[in-house]
Structure formats: C-alpha cells, structure tokens
Amino acid sequence: MAVGEGPASRWRMAPLWAAGFTTAFGAHAVAANLGGFSEDAVRSLLTLGVLLALYDGAEVVLKPVFGAIADRIGARPVLLGGLVGFAGASALYAVADSPGWLWAARLGQGAAASAFSPSASALVARLNPAAKHGRAFGSYGFYKSIGYTLGPLLGGAIVWLGGLRLLFTVMAVLAMVVAAWALAVVPAVPPLPRTRQTVFDLVRRVTDGPFLRPTAALAGATAALSVGVGFLPVTGAAAGLGPVATGAAVSVLAATAALVQPRAGRALDAGRLSIRTGITTGLLLSAAGLAAATIPGLVGVLLAAVLIGVGTGLITPLGFAALAASTPQARLGQTMGTAELGRELGDAGGPLLVAGVATVATLGYGYAALAIVLAVGPAVGLIRTSRRLLISNPDRSG
Numbered sequence: 001m002a003v004g005e006g007p008a009s010r011w012r013m014a015p016l017w018a019a020g021f022t023t024a025f026g027a028h029a030v031a032a033n034l035g036g037f038s039e040d041a042v043r044s045l046l047t048l049g050v051l052l053a054l055y056d057g058a059e060v061v062l063k064p065v066f067g068a069i070a071d072r073i074g075a076r077p078v079l080l081g082g083l084v085g086f087a088g089a090s091a092l093y094a095v096a097d098s099p100g101w102l103w104a105a106r107l108g109q110g111a112a113a114s115a116f117s118p119s120a121s122a123l124v125a126r127l128n129p130a131a132k133h134g135r136a137f138g139s140y141g142f143y144k145s146i147g148y149t150l151g152p153l154l155g156g157a158i159v160w161l162g163g164l165r166l167l168f169t170v171m172a173v174l175a176m177v178v179a180a181w182a183l184a185v186v187p188a189v190p191p192l193p194r195t196r197q198t199v200f201d202l203v204r205r206v207t208d209g210p211f212l213r214p215t216a217a218l219a220g221a222t223a224a225l226s227v228g229v230g231f232l233p234v235t236g237a238a239a240g241l242g243p244v245a246t247g248a249a250v251s252v253l254a255a256t257a258a259l260v261q262p263r264a265g266r267a268l269d270a271g272r273l274s275i276r277t278g279i280t281t282g283l284l285l286s287a288a289g290l291a292a293a294t295i296p297g298l299v300g301v302l303l304a305a306v307l308i309g310v311g312t313g314l315i316t317p318l319g320f321a322a323l324a325a326s327t328p329q330a331r332l333g334q335t336m337g338t339a340e341l342g343r344e345l346g347d348a349g350g351p352l353l354v355a356g357v358a359t360v361a362t363l364g365y366g367y368a369a370l371a372i373v374l375a376v377g378p379a380v381g382l383i384r385t386s387r388r389l390l391i392s393n394p395d396r397s398g
Contacts, residue, residue: 012127013136015182017143019079019120022178023113024147026086026171027055029155030106030164051106058110059117060344067118067337074191075119075126075333076182082116083179090172094165105168112175118337125324125332126189131269133324138265138317145258145313149251191330210326211335213377214319215342217279220374221315222343223350224286227370228253228293228308230351235293235363236301245298253305260313268318275325278318280378286311290371294364 070078089108093101121140128136158167229250236246267273289307292300320339327335353373354366 012185012187013124013139015178015186016079016120016123016127017140018178018181019083019116020140020144021147022083022086022171022175023117024144025151025155025174026090026109026113026147028148028151029158029167029171030109031055031151051102054103054106055110055113056344056348058107059114060341062111062114063118063337063340063344064334065337066115067122067333067335067340069115070119070122070333070337071331072191074189075122076186076188078333079116079119079123079186080179080183082112082114082119083175083182085112085115087172087175087179088112090168090175094169094172102164109171114337118333118340121320121336121340122332123186123189125320125336126329127187130325133321134265134268134317135262136265137320137324138262141261141265141313141316141320142258145254145261149254149258211323211339214275214279214322215339216377217283217315218319218339219342219346219349220283220377221286221312221319222346223353223370224290224308224374225253225257225312226347227290227350227354227367228305231354231363231366232293232301232304235304236298238363239297239301241298241301246301249298249301249305252302253309256306256309257313257316260310261317264314265317265321268321273318275318275322278314279322280382282311282314282318283374283378284311285314287371287374290367290374293367 066078066082086109089105089112092108093105121137124136124140125133155167158170162169232249232253233246236249264273264278268275268278285307289304289309289311292307293304294300295303320336323335323339324332350370354363354370356366357369358366
C-alpha cells in the first residue's frame, strides 16, 4: 500500500501521538514548575520570565525552518533527530549539577521540539488518506491535549519527589523511548519531488486564503485556550473560589478540548461536519466562552471552561485537516511548521491582549476584547454569505 492510500494502523500512528504528547508535556511540565517549591526552583521573576520565553521563542523561530528541512530530506529523520535532541537537552541539565545549564537545556528543548512537532504533523498527513485526515488529526490533538493537561500535574508530582533535575531526567527517558518506538514502527516516507519555490511564491502561499484562514483559526483557538488556562484561575480567585475549584475548572477546559477533537475529526471524515461550519462554530463557541467568563462565580468559570474547550476542540483537528488538504504533499512540513508558528503567536498574543486591556480597564473587558477578535472572522463570513445569497436570489431582498 502506498503512503496516503489507506489509513495507517494505530500501531504505526502511536509513536506520532506519543511525540505530540512529549512536546506538550515538555512545554507545560517545566513551565508550571520552574518557579515551584523544590530546592532547585527559579526564584527570580526576571529569570523565570526569560526561561519561559526561551522554549517558545525557539519554536517561533525554528518551526518553519525544520518544517522545510523535513520536506527536503523526509519527515521521519527530522522527527527522530528532534526527539533525540530533546532527550539530549533534557539530560544536559539532569546530569550537569549546575543551574547555569538550565538555560541551555531549556533552549535546546525548544529547538528540538521545533523539529519533531511539525514533522509529526506532516507524517500524520502523509500516512493517512485525505478522507481520514479528520480522524487522524483528532487523535493526534487528543494525545497532545493530554500532555498539556498532565504536564503541570504530573510534572509537579515529579518535582515534589526529586526536584527539577528528576523532571528533566523523566523527559529525557520519555523522548528516547518515543524515538526508539518511532524508529521501529514509523515507516520511511521519502521526500516528494518539489517544484522550485521563490520567496515570492512562499509569501503568496502563506497569505492565500486556504492557508491563512485555518491558520488564523488555529491561532485564535490557541489564544482562547491560553487565556482560559492562564486567567480563569484569576477570575475564580477574585470570586472567592479556592485553588481546588479553579484548578478543576482548568482541568475541565483541557479535558473537554481533548475529548472533542477525535469526535470532531470523525464527524469530518463521515461528512457530518464541514471544515467551514466546524471552524466557524468553534470560533463562536470560544468567543462565547470568553464572554461567559465575565459571569460572576463558579458558574461563569465552569461555563467558560466548557465552551472554550469545545470551541478549541472543534477548531484544532479541522484546521490541520484543511491545511493538509490544501497543501501539496511535498510542502507539508513547511506548511505545518508555519501553521505552528501561527499557533505560537496566538499562544502569546491572546494573553498579551487580555492582560493589556485588563491593565487599563478590568479583566472582564480583556475577555470581551479577545471574544470580539475571535468573532470577527465568522461575522464577516456570515455577512459575505448573506450578500451572495441576496445577489443570487434578488427577490428575497424585497
């Protein structure tokens, strides 16, 4: 069976799901526990901020680069190299008993994740036919969401047992196990012949509607998710809720997003849901969730968590399926890497927008500002559709 002609077996896909889990777990487990209560925790707020930015900064710069390399030499070698690099960077701090090596380790982790994350997405697309992309990306997103969910919890337990060095040790072992697994069962997917691409061609492709619309939706979903995780606990605390209640709300958000993604993917493949309808609904639900966050008390926090979780869970697999469907297979790595860049910008831009508005007004206005941004795209789309219907059926306007 040729690549892309039939659905890949779960055994061949499992290492790719594990790679998605690894990058999500690696990002959130460390980020949530760098300033914790272990003996080797970071105490300076400035140092903490820079260390948090190192991982994401490396991803913003390098994901498109490694995506293009995956197209040139094949996604599998880049996937394996990234996982081995992640293990090496993690082991660097685990072995070297010096806080100074934490900087190099965190930067190395971010650079390595920039290699294996878009490569895994490209392989998900290459190993499955277009008719199964919804299910494939839904499953990939599910395990990635599990990594985001378990990262702070499991990472905190590990740090409590043995400090940051034990956490980095666990991540090194995890990455090597996933690399060995991928080496054993993920088939070699040779790079495809590519036509010569100029810088103008690249700019035109990434600013074209088939790329820009799903990427913008993915960025919006990531912005809503990041704001929900970061600010709903603040809203809950202001309403007098304890850390258990606010933590449970964040867990509800992450779990809802994880559970919705496979179902959204299956609905897409079965023809019960279109990409346009699903993404539009997801953006509106996410916007409604941000608006619900302004409702006082536990009801508002939980309603916001559920709506944001469902909205982002709808958008993520459909957005990646849309990108895979509109991209020549020879350019999948570059497309996935650039789309991941859009998600990283949403991850940073959403909290910055909400925090900036909240600084001059209140957090409720910050939620409202991001909700408006998310709702603009669907509103414009609905207006354009209405205009086309009126033009094609002028009698209805009378």
